[in-house]
Amino acid sequence: MGTNLQVQNLTAEDFGGAEYEGCNEYLVHTKPEAVEHYPIDIMGLNCATGPDLMKPHIKYLREKSPFTRKF
Secondary structure, three states, X not given: OHHHHHOOOOOHHHHOOHHHOOOHHHHHHHXXXXXXXXXXXXXXXXXXXXXXXXXXXXXXXXXXXXXXXXX
């Protein structure tokens, strides 16, 4: 999927600003039409962004995923 995103010529604004450029996981929120046609059955996250930046994304995925058990 990453290669397919690169050919879309996305800008820093598509990612939500220059500080997030290249963070493909942000596209789910900032430009969903760039990723919505990809069937996703597994996802890897870039932990290098740090726990503070990742926490809202993991919370969102946990709440929205049909595969997450609700406790």
